Amino acid sequence: MAEDVSSGEQTEDQAGQPLLNGEIIASNGDKCQFRTYKRRWFVLGVICLLSCTNAMLWISFAPVADVTASFFKCSLDVVNYLSLVYLIIAIPVGFGASWLIDTLGLKYAIVFSSWLNMIGSIIRCGAIVPYLNPSGSYTGIYYLFTGQSLCAIAQPLVLFVPAKLASVWFPEHQRATANMIASMSNPLGVLLANIISPSVVTKEEYIAHMLGIYTVPAIAACILATAGIRAKSPPTPPSASAFNSASEPFIAGIRQLLTNRAYVILMLCFGAGIGIFTAISSFLEQILCFRGYSNLFAGVCGALFIFFGFIGAFVCGLYVDRTKKFKEVVKTCFALTALTSIAFALVINFREQTVLVACVCSLLGLFGFAISPVGMELAVECSYPVGEGSSTGLAFISGPFATSGPSPCGMNQTEIYDWSTSMLVMAALCSFGSCIFIIFFHTKYKRLLAEVNFNGLKEELNTHET
Numbered sequence: 001m002a003e004d005v006s007s008g009e010q011t012e013d014q015a016g017q018p019l020l021n022g023e024i025i026a027s028n029g030d031k032c033q034f035r036t037y038k039r040r041w042f043v044l045g046v047i048c049l050l051s052c053t054n055a056m057l058w059i060s061f062a063p064v065a066d067v068t069a070s071f072f073k074c075s076l077d078v079v080n081y082l083s084l085v086y087l088i089i090a091i092p093v094g095f096g097a098s099w100l101i102d103t104l105g106l107k108y109a110i111v112f113s114s115w116l117n118m119i120g121s122i123i124r125c126g127a128i129v130p131y132l133n134p135s136g137s138y139t140g141i142y143y144l145f146t147g148q149s150l151c152a153i154a155q156p157l158v159l160f161v162p163a164k165l166a167s168v169w170f171p172e173h174q175r176a177t178a179n180m181i182a183s184m185s186n187p188l189g190v191l192l193a194n195i196i197s198p199s200v201v202t203k204e205e206y207i208a209h210m211l212g213i214y215t216v217p218a219i220a221a222c223i224l225a226t227a228g229i230r231a232k233s234p235p236t237p238p239s240a241s242a243f244n245s246a247s248e249p250f251i252a253g254i255r256q257l258l259t260n261r262a263y264v265i266l267m268l269c270f271g272a273g274i275g276i277f278t279a280i281s282s283f284l285e286q287i288l289c290f291r292g293y294s295n296l297f298a299g300v301c302g303a304l305f306i307f308f309g310f311i312g313a314f315v316c317g318l319y320v321d322r323t324k325k326f327k328e329v330v331k332t333c334f335a336l337t338a339l340t341s342i343a344f345a346l347v348i349n350f351r352e353q354t355v356l357v358a359c360v361c362s363l364l365g366l367f368g369f370a371i372s373p374v375g376m377e378l379a380v381e382c383s384y385p386v387g388e389g390s391s392t393g394l395a396f397i398s399g400p401f402a403t404s405g406p407s408p409c410g411m412n413q414t415e416i417y418d419w420s421t422s423m424l425v426m427a428a429l430c431s432f433g434s435c436i437f438i439i440f441f442h443t444k445y446k447r448l449l450a451e452v453n454f455n456g457l458k459e460e461l462n463t464h465e466t
Contacts, residue, residue, distance in 0.1 A: 035236040040169040043229060044178060047110060047165060048185035050221040051158045054117050055189025056196070056214050057124070057151045058086045061144075063197040063285060063299055064210075071204040072127070072141045080283075082148050087278060089152040094397035097156035099250045101164050101389030105232030109164075109389075110225050113157035118222035120150030121215040128208040159186065159396055163376045164388040171238045172451060173321055180317030180373035184310055187369060190281055191306035194299050240451040253386040257394055262382045262443035269334070269437040270375050271398030276341070276426045277368055281305070284361075287419040291351045301361040308362040309369025316370040324448060326378040329370070331438045336367040338427075338434035345423040382443035384450060 061068045065079045072078075101109045124147030126132045127140035162182035166175040193214075200210045257263050280287070284305070285298040316329050340363045347353060347360050376392045383391040 034171070034238055034240070035234070036171055036174075036238045037169075037234050037236075040178075040234065040238075043106070043110075043169055044165065044182060046114075046221065046224045046228060047158075047161055047182050048188075049217065050110065050114050050117060050225060051161075051182065051185040052189035052192070053121075053214070053217040053221050054113075054151060054155055054158045055186045056193045057117070057121055057148070057218065058155065059083060059190050059193045059281065060197055060210065060214055062283075063194050063295070063302075064201040064207075065285070067201050067204055068207065071207050072144070074141055078141065082144055085145065085148050086152040086155055089149060090156050091397055093153050094156040094160075094393055097160055098387075098389045098393030100157065101160055101393070102250060102253070102387030106161065106164055106168060107229050107232040109157045109161055110229055113154040113161075114222040114225035116150050116154035117158075118215075118218045120147040120152075120154070121218040123147035123150065125208075125211045125215055128211060156393065156396065160389050160393040162373070163380050163392040166377070167239075167380065167388050168233045169238060172448070176317045176320040176373060176377050179377055180313045183373040183376065184313050184369065187281075187306045187309055191303055194302040194306075198295060198299050250387070250390065253390045254394070256386050257383055257391060260383055262441055263379065263391070265437060265441045266375065266379055266382065267395045267398045269433040269441075270371070270379070270395045272429055272433045273334075273337070273368065273371060274396060276430055279426065280344075280364075283419070287348055287423065288357070290418050290420075291348065293354070293357070297354060301358055304358055304362045305365040306369075307365070309365035312366040312368075312370035313373050316374050320374050320377065324445065326374055326381060326445065327441070327443070329374050330378055331441070333367050333371045333374070334434040334437050337364070337371065338431040340364045340367055341427040341430040345420070345427040348423060349420050378443075381445040381447050384446035 061079055061082045065076055068082075069076050069079045097109070100112070124144055126143035126147075132143065133140050162179045165182055166178040170178040196213065197210055200206055200213060257267070281302070284302050285295055288298045288301065289295070312333070316333065320326055320329055340360065343360050344364050347356050350356065376395070379391045379395050380388050
């Protein structure tokens with residue numbers, strides 16, 4: 001049983017050295033059990049704030065794409081790439097992010113990503129500074145792309161961290177819940193951006209206010225991360241797997257992942273789901289406007305999409321922490337997500353069906369987002385002892401990025417396109433991936449088995465000593 005320690009951080013010398021039986025020898029020679037620290041909630045809170053702000057910066061222009069294009073005198077394709085640059089950069093940067101998390105640890109990953117996020121948000125504000133943008137020039141868009149690119153480099157570090165955080169700082173009965181909280185802070189940022197951006201940018205000149213608003217939490221996250229996170233792991237591990245935290249070397253771990261049949265299936269299906277949900281989050285306004293739905297209604301649907309996603313992830317996270325039924329939960333959610341994606345592809349063809357469209361968006365979020373935190377924990381379980389950064393990172397990198405979309409409602413009616421075919425293709429991909437996963441994915445829970453064996457050895461040694 002883990003003991004909750006409310007005192008301040010200890011040094012490694014104070015905590016002592018680990019023994020093979022899973023206990024810790026303190027400096028006074030006494031043995032003590034695995035421990036958890038209240039500071040883990042602070043670390044979790046910093047990661048949540050950082051992930052939330054990064055997502056807000058990512059999607060900030062999508063809900064007001066038409067106004068942004070008009071203000072900066074550019075096309076809608078250019079505005080779309082302000083969001084898509086995140087997905088384009090994520091693939092090459094993702095491998096480095098996985099290496100950094102598994103090799104250097106959580107502290108460096110969090111602090112480095114927080115600085116990138118803050119600097120990127122500040123550079124974005126240069127787009128509306130008169131001194132940097134002489135009258136008649138259109139240089140503002142370049143500041144936006146530079147800032148967005150820095151924030152995009154930070155995104156893989158932010159997204160890959162939850163599984164590592166849960167493993168290093170939390171006991172085994174809280175890992176899925178911690179992963180869920182950290183993971184869902186990213187879509188929370190998307191939800192907030194879908195509310196804040198349209199609320200603030202009621203006129204073109206209010207673009208400046210929006211950029212300033214999103215900079216404040218990014219600065220706060222950087223200050224908290226830099227000043228508050230002082231160690232890459234707690235002095236005393238919270239579980240047997242955290243105690244045996246030495247993971248495979250990065251390159252060897254990648255080889256193991258790519259030769260692990262169960263992991264490859266999970267990686268491809270999970271990655272495809274990330275790509276589909278990213279596309280829907282980025283272009284929901286444009287998808288709905290073709291049938292005459294307003295930007296306000298699209299924002300409401302985006303909010304419902306994320307809100308019910310929280311509910312699904314929360315319930316599944318708590319359930320998995322209690323039952324450890326990772327496979328059953330993920331397979332069920334995949335099946336329900338596939339059915340709901342088909343319904344979504346069909347209902348977006350109807351006009352004046354606001355209640356039906358809103359209900360389907362809610363269900364799509366409820367089942368789809370529930371996969372994310374449980375899927376990341378399952379990736380760690382089926383690939384242990386490969387590092388958590390590598391196993392979750394490669395799954396995220398495998399997600400295909402969405403193609404650039406045409407313009408939304410409100411700016412140029414001749415540029416509105418029909419997304420129905422694209423949504424049918426996405427529904428087909430979602431259904432195909434779900435069938436592959438449900439039929440062919442089978443694995444043992446390697447991390448849990450290692451902990452059971454470890455604790456069994458510990459009990460045997462304790463009995464022998466007695």
